[in-house]
Amino acid sequence: MQMQNQPGCIRRMVDIGCGPGWLVRTARRLGIDYLGADPAHHGDCDIAGGRIEQRDALNTIEELKDSDVVILNGVVHHLDDLTLEKVLCSSKKCAATIICDHRAEPSNHLVNRILQRLDRGRFIRPWDYFQSLTGYASQMLEPFEIRWFGIPIWSYFAGLYLPKDVSDG
Numbered sequence: 001m002q003m004q005n006q007p008g009c010i011r012r013m014v015d016i017g018c019g020p021g022w023l024v025r026t027a028r029r030l031g032i033d034y035l036g037a038d039p040a041h042h043g044d045c046d047i048a049g050g051r052i053e054q055r056d057a058l059n060t061i062e063e064l065k066d067s068d069v070v071i072l073n074g075v076v077h078h079l080d081d082l083t084l085e086k087v088l089c090s091s092k093k094c095a096a097t098i099i100c101d102h103r104a105e106p107s108n109h110l111v112n113r114i115l116q117r118l119d120r121g122r123f124i125r126p127w128d129y130f131q132s133l134t135g136y137a138s139q140m141l142e143p144f145e146i147r148w149f150g151i152p153i154w155s156y157f158a159g160l161y162l163p164k165d166v167s168d169g
């Protein structure tokens with residue numbers, strides 16, 4: 001993200017489904033504002049470096065600006081197809097979108113497949129889905145495993161997506 005922000009075009013991090021808002025520290029380090037949004041947050045509050053609001057993804061996209069970086073960290077598997085489509089369509093106007101989430105593959109370890117089935121998020125998608133998102137060019141798209149005693153218990157990925165016209169130019 002630091003590399004992407006060389007010209008200083010990113011001024012705010014919008015962390016959709018932010019949970020406790022851990023990423024505010026990263027935003028502070030980068031010298032940008034932070035807006036965390038989560039429907040499970042109790043009300044709205046100011047925090048050092050930004051703000052957390054009780055909002056779901058669809059209520060947050062109305063707020064997006066072209067100088068935002070949108071973060072979807074462990075949230076996409078909670079969003080149904082229509083909601084995700086709307087979020088990705090709106091975030092195309094932003095400087096960048098970063099997604100980090102589960103990936104479902106037949107080759108995933110049995111323990112991982114059981115844990116994914118038990119997860120509260122009902123929309124764990126195949127890795128293929130994230131390799132090309134309409135209207136975006138992906139950069140630094142990395143699959144990885146989170147291991148526990150050597151067992152790959154979570155198959156995850158992280159990707160930086162740029163709106164296509166920007167990444168082409």
Ligand SMILES: C[S@@+](CC[C@H](N)C(=O)[O-])C[C@H]1O[C@@H](n2cnc3c(N)ncnc32)[C@H](O)[C@@H]1O
Nearest residue numbers: 016017018019038039040056057073074075078
């Ligand atoms: C696995 S947690 C990730 C939290 C945080 N991003 C992190 O990495 O610490 C998933 C979060 O998504 C939120 N969430 C669920 N449905 C959502 C929706 N429709 N819009 C926005 N956030 C949602 C949940 O409340 C929860 O805090």
